[in-house]
Amino acid sequence: MCVGLSAKVVRVDRGTALIDADGARREVSSQLLSDLEPGDYVMVHAGIAIAKISESDTEESSHVLAGILNPKDNQLS
């Protein structure tokens, strides 16, 4: 379920955002996310931006792995 697309925000305009995925662009709804700015990365599902993305998947995964292998060194739950 729930095919997600990670994309960069190009423009934000009253409840909609223009997003860019490798050069393919589309207007999506940004109503579920406050304070979106151009340059942010978002997860898009069925034309709606559902979450802001904070880092790349590989950065994230190395943090998660470090978190379970050395639980004292970080605060991830």
Next chain:
Amino acid sequence: MERTVLLAHGGGGVQTQQLIDRVFKAHFANPYFTADDAAVLPMGKERLAFSTDGFIVSPPFFPGGNIGKLSICGTVNDLACMGAEPLWLSCAFVLEEGFALEDLERIAQAMAETAKEAGVALVAGDTKVASKGQVDKVFITTSGIGRILPGIATSGAKACDGDAILVTGDIGRHGAAILLAREEFGIEAQVTSDCAPLWHLVEASLKTCPDIHVIRDATRGGVGTVLYEIAGQSQVGIEITQEDIPVDPQVRGICNMLGLDPLYLACEGRLVLMVPKEHAQDILKSLQALPHGQGAKCIGYVNAHLKPGSVVVETAIGAKTLLPRPTGELLPRIC
């Protein structure tokens, strides 16, 4: 099998094949009948290739071409894949009442330019007009005759163990361009169709290595469909490497939005070749030297250890999985 014609029967996959076998092959059978792209006909000492193709495309104009250019490329490429130099083409138009003459002229102009580039002459034609609503703007059918180069006998059934598998450029651009031009999904991108006449690529690669085993153009069902067809006809296994498949980043972006795989998006200017491994590098060089072949790449090998008829992909994590078989109408996957 269904009792009515489905859109999937025109998808170029398994169901198209079933329709041909059940309806057309059953009635048309004769020694020259072929379900391949072109028939091979003996004519004195020469061998002619003869092919025909109908074109309906909505919309008729799209970035990188129009239905006219497509109708020349389609038949030229079908001939070229038999190792035949395209010589003469005919074209038949079915026009919808009310279609703009200006648009028809743009189509004719594109046809003339493409025919010139391919070195083929348009020598006969026919025009019919259907009343409004009976056809969608314009349908074109082209037929073509070409001369098969002496000593050349490529066939979808000739792929051999160890053959290198080449594609002549990034895949899926025609399908993506049409998807965008239909404006159904609100996506914008600078993708132009790969639509191109490919005889010069075929000629150059055959000059480099007359012993090329298979030449096919990837059309409706994309490169994935062609690989399965060849694996089936040649009764060999095929192995490709995911990361070596050339895909334009924007085409990848569109596919990610809609949950599609570029391997099944249509191409109209891409060849798939199966060539003896030792000649692969030379053939690649000769392809890359030509305008429509700059992006040519080796994407895998024929492998006799795999199950005949199967296509295996080495994935990004180094695992090997079967490539899903194409299944008719391409549907976006979203929810």
Next chain:
Amino acid sequence: MQDDVASKALSLLKAYAGPPLKIMEVCGTHTHEIFRLGIRQVLPASLTLISGPGCPVCVTPVSYIDEAIYLALEKDVVLTTFGDLLRVPGSEMSLAQARQKGAQVRMVYSPLDALDIARQEEREVVFLSVGFETTVPGECLAVQEAEKRGIANFSLLCANKTMPRAYEALEGSADAFLYPGHVVAISGTQTCKALKDKGVSGVVCGFTAAEILTALACIVHESEKGEPFFVNGYPRVVKDEGNPSAQQLIADTMESCDAEWRGLGVIEGSGLRLAKKFSARDARLRFAIPPQSGKPNPHCRCGEVLKGECLPTDCGVFGRACTPTHPVGACMVSSEGTCAAYFQYGQS
């Protein structure tokens, strides 16, 4: 493999020497990606991945398709839908087959696109509102926008589902869950934490190779400790609180209801329908759709497949009467469906 993190996670998995573990993914996109990447083949034999009921197409009951077809053929309604639903078999036919009989069925990328169609269309337009927590906010937005802009000819045929009760129904079918990243991105992690308190373990999982392998590595690592666990393995997208605006929007637009899951039967409180104040936009009420009994093919074992009780290959019609071109059950339709994945990727 260029990806260092992915290979690190993979070596952790390959080194696993503990007791056999059954891990259930409950998101169709996870099923799809796990097959596409060939993850099963690189795992040690002691780790088994089972596909649970997370593909909205697969859990949609036959009667829902019948309702949609009734609207299109009897009420001359324009149906708008995600492409996913087009080939799902109803009692008599699929939407694709209904289209040949003259039904107007249009594919859209977003529920908001369906609203645009309604704006340009004089006829009634119904959006086939399926999907889980992730998809529901967009469907709520479409209804709210229709109200705001006074687009009267737009309604939803709801078969939306929510996950919490489904986990309960699946209790005992696996040692740990791969939680669906985009569902949790909306609803937040409290359901997963509550499950941990009840002894149910799981890891929130993203969708790239690195993320899936990392989540699996988390599961084997945490399992060795012998305690129930919960890890957010997708923190770049999933925040503990989820998406509060989306939660509020759902609460303002929809209400909880019992829902029928293909294979699992009716699960109390596991569905969503439009709230009373939007009942005019509930297609079931608006068009007084008569109850559809929905006759699934008796040989189809999708239900057991969805619960992880049997493998697709155990089903008598799998690969024979039931193939991706001629699906008998919903699990063969969607490329996220377990049966389609087994068929396409040749698992046995």
